[in-house]
Amino acid sequence: MRYSHQRETIREIVFSTNSHPSADWVYARAKKAIPNISLGTVYRNLKQLTDQGIIRVIHDGSLARYDWNKEPHDHMKCTTCGSMVDIKLPNGNLKNMVKNQHNFEVSDVEITLIGKCNKHD
Amino acid sequence: MRYSHQRETIREIVFSTNSHPSADWVYARAKKAIPNISLGTVYRNLKQLTDQGIIRVIHDGSLARYDWNKEPHDHMKCTTCGSMVDIKLPNGNLKNMVKNQHNFEVSDVEITLIGKCNKHD
DNA sequence: ATTAGTATTAGTAATTATTACTGTTTATAT
């Protein structure tokens, strides 16, 4: 993967926030640095960065969001303000349990808690 | 919500399978009973049935799938064959824990285990 | 049974998120 100014900018944007941004959000930010960057470039690079394990993708309904944090962790999605916040839930030996009981080889565990966040008491 | 033949057909289709069908799959099935049913009708009724709590929606990446089983349970998604199979994982008092530690009011817990199912040993 | 009111429909257009194509630009190894 050859260096590119666009990809480096996109990577820095994802690494600069804890908001789990969408491609559109990254695109809006990237345009401030590179005004004629194209949305296709943002999508292509987000995919490349994901495939290389440099960032990860999380699914918020039908919308893909990106996360610089590759440590295993989970998310709380607020239906009121749309925020998505990290949470570390104890997973124990879930993988082994599922392998033994269902013969299913788990490669990834996606846990999303949906509800109302602490900003709306 | 008034009776409609289309909606009843759609409801029966979702209740007839454990495959967690997509709107398209339900549409293909519904056409066998009602050849001129429209895809919009399928989407509208799947949404209505979901809003009424008669079925539930689960998210498979960017694709919405539907489930007649409203009991709290989780899913194993096979990346090889695309199947989505039920699994009941012990959730304990997750809701209370999250409420106490993060002041986040959980209304729904979505857990998807991604990996390879027992058909591909 | 007929009528009136409106929820629902089929058909189609529009929207949203994302991917594919294409001719041009640019990183980088020689």
Place this chain on the structure above:
DNA sequence: ATATAAACAGTAATAATTACTAATACTAAT
């Protein structure tokens, strides 16, 4: 410096879903 191909901008295409509209069909009241 030059060659090569990866990456780009711009645009078109696709997939899933939602919105619009005039016609149809439930259902409650006459």
